[in-house]
Amino acid sequence: MVVECDHVWREISNYVDDDVDPALRAAMEEHFKECKHCTAILDGARNLVQLYGDDRMFEVPLGYGQRLHRRLAGNIGKSRRTFIGWMVATAAGIFIAGSYELARSATSTRDNLRSELAHFSAPVPPDLMVVVADDGKVFHGAAACPFIHDKTKVKSLLAREAVQQGYTPCVRCMKQYV
Ligand SMILES: [Zn+2]
Ligand SMILES: [Zn+2]
Secondary structure (H helix, E strand, O other), rough: OOOOOHHHHHHHHHHHHHOOOHHHHHHHHOOOHHHHHHHHHHHHHHHHHHHHHHHHHHOOOOOOHHHHHHHHHHHHHOOOOOOOHHHHHHHHHOOOOOOOOOOOHHHHHHHHHHHHHHHHOOOOOOOOOEEOOOOOOOOOOOOOOOOOOHHHHHEEEEEEHHHOOOEEEEEOHHHHHH
């Protein structure tokens, strides 16, 4: 099996992730021995995978990716006139585009989580009348809450008392406090 450069670029992120079949892996290893262009791209891809694989990447502001891209483009810019530089720029561009997709989807999951967590800030008014059911350690704003399984065994008390007794606000009907 012999692979061409463009085939190597298509598979390079899979190669770095150890996700190519053994025959292709062997063919790519052969290719890297002969082809400095692809070896340079492989090094770049490994660096990118390290960067994007690093969990902290997702904690930094969104503009970071663009800055990284510019920095890469800047580095590549120095060797723009060489054929290798052009190759790396092209392949790195393709690779970065793919990685952005991954980073974006991971980031949006985290953003959703964060907006869920943002609800935790409002304290429950201590004198609010709430109800608790026998079958849980959750207090509710209304006995009609669908999360109360046995509506015959509810009792009313103050939110303050419920909290003292170890109850936590219901995620459904006490949403603004959760
Ligand atoms: Zn090549
Ligand atoms: Zn409830």
